[in-house]
Amino acid sequence: MPADLAVIGLGQLGLPLAQAAATTGIPTLGYQSGxxxxxxxxxxxxxxxxxxxxxxxxxxxxxxxxxxxxTPTPRGADGGLDLTQVTAAARALAxxxxxxxxxILESPVYPGTTEEFLRPLLExxxxxxxxxxxxxxxxxxxxxxxxRDHTPANTPKVIGGLTPACTESAAAFYGxxxxxxxxxxxxxxxxxxxxxxxxxxxxxxxxxNEMAVxxxxxxxxxWDVIRCAETKPxxxxxxxxxxxxxxxxxxxxxxxxxxxxxxxxxxAQQVNNHMPQYVIQRAATLLxxxxxxxxxxxxxxxxxxxxPDHADQQGSPAREIALRLMELGAAITYDDPYVPSWxxxxxxxxxxxSLYEATADADLTILLQHHRTYDLQGLSVKAQxxxxxxxxxxxGAAHRL
Numbered sequence: 001m002p003a004d005l006a007v008i009g010l011g012q013l014g015l016p017l018a019q020a021a022a023t024t025g026i027p028t029l030g031y032q033s034g035x036x037x038x039x040x041x042x043x044x045x046x047x048x049x050x051x052x053x054x055x056x057x058x059x060x061x062x063x064x065x066x067x068x069x070x071t072p073t074p075r076g077a078d079g080g081l082d083l084t085q086v087t088a089a090a091r092a093l094a095x096x097x098x099x100x101x102x103x104i105l106e107s108p109v110y111p112g113t114t115e116e117f118l119r120p121l122l123e124x125x126x127x128x129x130x131x132x133x134x135x136x137x138x139x140x141x142x143x144x145x146x147x148r149d150h151t152p153a154n155t156p157k158v159i160g161g162l163t164p165a166c167t168e169s170a171a172a173f174y175g176x177x178x179x180x181x182x183x184x185x186x187x188x189x190x191x192x193x194x195x196x197x198x199x200x201x202x203x204x205x206x207x208x209n210e211m212a213v214x215x216x217x218x219x220x221x222x223w224d225v226i227r228c229a230e231t232k233p234x235x236x237x238x239x240x241x242x243x244x245x246x247x248x249x250x251x252x253x254x255x256x257x258x259x260x261x262x263x264x265x266x267x268a269q270q271v272n273n274h275m276p277q278y279v280i281q282r283a284a285t286l287l288x289x290x291x292x293x294x295x296x297x298x299x300x301x302x303x304x305x306x307x308p309d310h311a312d313q314q315g316s317p318a319r320e321i322a323l324r325l326m327e328l329g330a331a332i333t334y335d336d337p338y339v340p341s342w343x344x345x346x347x348x349x350x351x352x353x354s355l356y357e358a359t360a361d362a363d364l365t366i367l368l369q370h371h372r373t374y375d376l377q378g379l380s381v382k383a384q385x386x387x388x389x390x391x392x393x394x395x396g397a398a399h400r401l
Contacts, residue, residue, distance in 0.1 A: 003029040003053065005173075006064040008089045010054075012314070013106055013141045014070030019043070020152035020177050022050040029064060030054045031092070062096030066173045068104045069093070069118075070141065081110060083117065090118055094125025102135040102169045108194050114138040114187035115162065130162055137161035137170035138187040140194035146310035156180040160190025199265045204239040206268035209275055212241035212401050216282075223391040223400060241401055243279045243368050243389040244317025245272045246306025276320040279389060279401070283364055284328065286385055286399060292363055295329030300352060300362035302379075303369025304336045311338035318368050319344055333358055337373050359383050367392065 007018040010032040021028045028051060061067060071085035086107050093103065103122060105114050114137070119130050130136040138160050144150055157174040159181055161167030171181045184190040208226070215222035222241065230238035284294045304318035305311060313319075322332050322344045334342055335352040342349045352358035359365050359382040367376070370392035380386050380397035388398040 003027040003051075003060075003064050004066065005029065006031055006055075006061050006067040006093075008032075008061070008067060008069045008093060009071035009085065009107070011070065011072050012145065012312070013072070013143055014068070016143050016145075016152065017068060017070060017106070017141075017177075018052060019047060022047045022052040024177055025051065026176060027051040028053070029060055031058070031061060032056065058092040059096055061093050062098055064101065066102045066104065067093055067097075068106055068139075070106045073107050073109055081108070083109070083113070086113075086118065087121065090121040091125055094122045097122060097126035097128060097134060099128060099133045100135075102137070102166075102173060103130075104137050104139055104170050104173070106139050106141040108141070108198070109138075109191055111188045111191040111195065113191060114160075119162070131166060135161065135163075135166040135169040136187075137166050138190040139170065139174065140190060140197065142197075145312055146307055152177055154179055156182050158182045158184055158190050158193050160184035160187045162187060199262065199268075202245060202272060203264055203268045204237070205242070205245055206271040208239045209241045209271055213278060216401070221395075221400075224395075226391075240391060241389075242275065242317075243321060243401070244275045244315075246313075246315035246317060276317045276324065279317075279321055279366065279387070280324045280328070282399070282401070283325070283366060283387055286387060287364055290385060293329075294325070297330045297363040298361060299325055299330045299332055300358050300365045301332065301334040302336070302365060302367045302374065303371055304334055304339055304342055305369055305371075308370050309338075309372055313339065316369075321366070321368065322349060333362070336369070337371055355379070356382050367398070 004027045005021050006029040007014045007021070008031045010018060010030050018028050018030045030052060032054065069086060069089045071089045073081045073083060073086060076082035086109070105118055119136060122136070123129055128134050140158055142155050142157070155178060157178050159167055159170045159174060161170055167183055171183060174181050184193065212222050215225065226238055226240060229236055283299070287294055287297055301318060301322060304316060305313050306316040325332055326344065333350045333352050335355050335358065336342070341351065356378065359379050362384065364385045364387065365379070365383045366387045366389065368389055370390045376393045377397070380393050386393065386398035389401040391400055393400070
């Protein structure tokens with residue numbers, strides 16, 4: 001049976017879109033050439049019962065009215081965005097593209113990619129012309145894994161089409177999923193929205209990470225500073241420091257392949273990339289202050305995912321921190337209720353059998369991620385030394401970042 005929608009790429013961006021569309025009652029085709037994001041059997045059953053259908057045959061892409069490309073764009077070896085999967089998706093779609101289809105790109109890309117990169121691939125492969133024979137638009141993805149407050153239904157979607165008609169066609173589709181559609185002037189503006197939103201997060205995290213280092217040197221409680229500052233009703237938004245910045249939205253230090261770097265973003269990357277090493281320095285200092293060396297120390301890592309209460313490990317600083325501790329000669333164990341097994345450079349890291357016993361036995365416990373299941377009051381009592389990188393423990397119960 002034909003579907004209204006094809007989501008190309010069932011990863012961290014595409015899967016939530018497919019779920020939202022199926023839940024809304026839109027017959028949805030999920031096209032994936034590689035491994036999809038993890039999906040529970042219960043979630044899959046719900047999607048299938050709502051009209052979702054997985055597919056691996058690109059010919060089925062020619063039977064839909066809307067196709068959304070959600071393939072990942074990781075950093076390549078040169079530090080730029082790797083558009084390999086976008087290219088593969090475009091070519092698979094172009095071969096079977098029909099007139100009047102609406103094609104939307106949601107993958108994080110440089111400004112200009114929709115017009116200068118995707119459009120030629122679709123036109124050459126299909127023989128059709130964008131803006132005349134089919135609609136083409138860009139919409140920045142706004143996925144926040146595990147966030148129950150901001151869902152696809154109540155998160156506004158930005159749309160920028162190649163032509164006004166392209167914008168309206170894409171807006172008509174997203175209007176079936178969300179309460180509010182925001183129209184950008186064009187694809188470049190919509191692509192730059194993604195650039196601004198991603199960099200805004202990283203720059204502000206970098207600022208508060210630098211404040212954490214400074215406040216530790218000054219003997220100032222940064223967490224109390226943030227608590228007080230966030231009472232200001234204007235001109236301030238609270239961000240909190242941590243052991244590093246994870247997630248799928250990597251900072252875009254270049255506005256495009258042919259444009260200059262954003263200096264503030266480059267600096268923010270340097271600050272954020274240094275945080276795992278700063279955690280190691282703090283850990284080694286704490287051990288030394290208590291007459292212990294990092295070599296041979298038993299170190300327990302609590303939480304190795306990049307978000308609390310979520311299993312995703314993409315970009316989590318835990319792996320680099322564990323590796324650096326191992327290089328110092330520490331014996332590492334970990335606990336995470338969402339990660340049943342964990343490896344660093346193909347070396348399995350032992351998982352704590354009993355959390356409280358492991359905490360009491362460790363020379364140093366480092367809280368890297370605050371999952372709600374953790375009894376931090378009880379763990380802080382059990383721990384010989386506790387370094388809290390998230391400011392989640394009761395005041396005075398641990399050494400904070």
